[in-house]
Amino acid sequence: MSSNRFTEYCSACGLCQGKGRAELQFNKGLLQPVLKEDNIEFLDKVCPISGSAYEVQPEWGSYENVYVGYSNDPQVRHMASSGGVITALASYLLDEKLIDGVIHTGKDMDKPWRTRTYCSTTAKEVIDRCGSRYSQSMPLADIFDLTEEGKKYIYIGKPCDVLALINYFKIDPEFASRFLCTISFFCAGAPSENAQMKLLGELKCKPEECADLRYRGDGWPGFATAINNNGTKTQMTYNDSWGKILGRDIRKSCKFCMNGTGEPADISCGDAWYSKADGTPDFTEGDGRNIIFTRSSIGEELLNKAVQAGYITADDFSSEIDNFKKIQQFQYERKATMLEKCLALKVMLKPAPAYSMKSLRNVSHQAEGVSANRKMTIFLGTIKRIVKGKI
Numbered sequence: 427m428s429s430n431r432f433t434e435y436c437s438a439c440g441l442c443q444g445k446g447r448a449e450l451q452f453n454k455g456l457l458q459p460v461l462k463e464d465n466i467e468f469l470d471k472v473c474p475i476s477g478s479a480y481e482v483q484p485e486w487g488s489y490e491n492v493y494v495g496y497s498n499d500p501q502v503r504h505m506a507s508s509g510g511v512i513t514a515l516a517s518y519l520l521d522e523k524l525i526d527g528v529i530h531t532g533k534d535m536d537k538p539w540r541t542r543t544y545c546s547t548t549a550k551e552v553i554d555r556c557g558s559r560y561s562q563s564m565p566l567a568d569i570f571d572l573t574e575e576g577k578k579y580i581y582i583g584k585p586c587d588v589l590a591l592i593n594y595f596k597i598d599p600e601f602a603s604r605f606l607c608t609i610s611f612f613c614a615g616a617p618s619e620n621a622q623m624k625l626l627g628e629l630k631c632k633p634e635e636c637a638d639l640r641y642r643g644d645g646w647p648g649f650a651t652a653i654n655n656n657g658t659k660t661q662m663t664y665n666d667s668w669g670k671i672l673g674r675d676i677r678k679s680c681k682f683c684m685n686g687t688g689e690p691a692d693i694s695c696g697d698a699w700y701s702k703a704d705g706t707p708d709f710t711e712g713d714g715r716n717i718i719f720t721r722s723s724i725g726e727e728l729l730n731k732a733v734q735a736g737y738i739t740a741d742d743f744s745s746e747i748d749n750f751k752k753i754q755q756f757q758y759e760r761k762a763t764m765l766e767k768c769l770a771l772k773v774m775l776k777p778a779p780a781y782s783m784k785s786l787r788n789v790s791h792q793a794e795g796v797s798a799n800r801k802m803t804i805f806l807g808t809i810k811r812i813v814k815g816k817i
């Protein structure tokens with residue numbers, strides 16, 4: 427596999443920078459790797475989309491149990507991205523001293539539209555850094571400096587970052603032993619820096635005067651909110667900020683991502699939107715709720731402990747999971763039609779992600795929620811976008 431493919435489908439996890447094998451730099455608003463030496467063997471082992479093929483499971487991926495839930499702390503539930511389950515679980519693990527730190531992504535205090543990776547060591551720090559950052563990040567670039575041998579951590583990150591980390595665990599057992607578990611969340615894409623500028627422009631907030639930028643939370647879904655140096659606050663609905671700006675300018679890896687529901691993590695959470703009469707999601711402001719997939723025995727055990735300790739409410743959701751296809755239709759369809767998208771790339775002689783054809787066929791065949799017509803439309807649409815130079 428040529429190094430071009432790694433650059434093309436890089437998801438900016440930052441691992442190659444963390445290991446001194448590349449440097450990530452902004453290029454057209456996206457973090458892109460500048461490879462330092464011939465790293466193909468390393469990248470093939472760790473890169474989430476362009477590296478070694480992995481067996482993606484159909485629909486929501488494999489899991490132990492599925493719940494719907496929320497943080498029992500009303501303030502956390504209100505300020506967090508959905509129901510605050512991730513923050514509540516991390517807070518419980520720190521309060522109980524089951525871990526020494528939480529490695530996760532928060533706002534860059536100097537440039538609030540950018541991100542930084544933090545090691546939070548108290549529940550207060552985790553809570554202060556709750557919420558989704560719809561922005562570029564490279565969390566694994568810093569993870570080696572933020573953790574110490576002999577201490578225990580959890581990692582919270584995007585599904586691609588978790589996959590890269592777990593791939594890396596296989597080649598560095600000592601580093602793997604530092605982590606009690608990994609937590610992820612549903613992810614539709616990492617918007618570019620250009621999209622941040624557009625959002626700030628629409629919010630009438632100059633970057634050099636921007637004191638704070640939130641993307642959601644402080645409600646559910648809450649508003650994209652910019653605050654400038656003199657305290658002026660401007661807002662935009664989640665539907666407009668994600669649907670019209672941020673979600674339209676994401677990485678190529680995101681358009682070809684099979685992993686949007688956090689399959690490799692021990693626990694993954696998403697929005698458990700209520701549905702409208704036609705089954706589609708209702709974004710009317712309300713009290714946040716997460717869907718919670720426990721995907722390993724340690725994930726199930728830690729969630730149960732946090733529930734028993736009173737940090738989280740979690741109710742069984744298995745009887746309703748079939749209806750979830752319409753509520754998270756984008757995630758369901760993106761994965762179910764990846765076979766057609768990858769076939770279109772191959773027909774047009776373009777490099778494709780390193781998914782195994784067996785996985786792609788398996789996922790496609792089991793996706794009852796997407797019709798054959800729709801799959802054909804996606805195939806032809808991908809070819810059209812390639813011809814127009816949009817892919």
Ligand SMILES: Cc1cc2nc3c(=O)[nH]c(=O)nc-3n(C[C@H](O)[C@H](O)[C@H](O)COP(=O)(O)OP(=O)(O)OC[C@H]3O[C@@H](n4cnc5c(N)ncnc54)[C@H](O)[C@@H]3O)c2cc1C
Nearest residue numbers: 506507508509510511512513557559611612613614696697
């Ligand atoms: C880029 C992005 C795309 C998303 N796409 C979807 C989607 O398609 N469907 C959906 O249901 N939900 C999506 N979400 C939202 C998220 O999946 C849900 O809100 C999830 O249920 C977590 O809710 P919570 O209230 O438990 O999180 P919180 O308790 O608020 O905790 C969120 C945690 O995520 C970490 N975090 C925030 N931003 C990032 C980031 N950019 N990279 C790594 N870690 C981060 C924070 O540090 C925090 O620890 C997305 C979020 C992001 C950041």
Ligand code: SF4
Nearest residue numbers: 436437439440442473
């Ligand atoms: S996906 Fe991660 S490891 Fe692969 S090239 Fe990008 S930053 Fe490096």
Ligand code: SF4
Nearest residue numbers: 586613614615680683
């Ligand atoms: S959509 Fe996939 S590749 Fe893109 S940021 Fe999310 S998990 Fe990573």
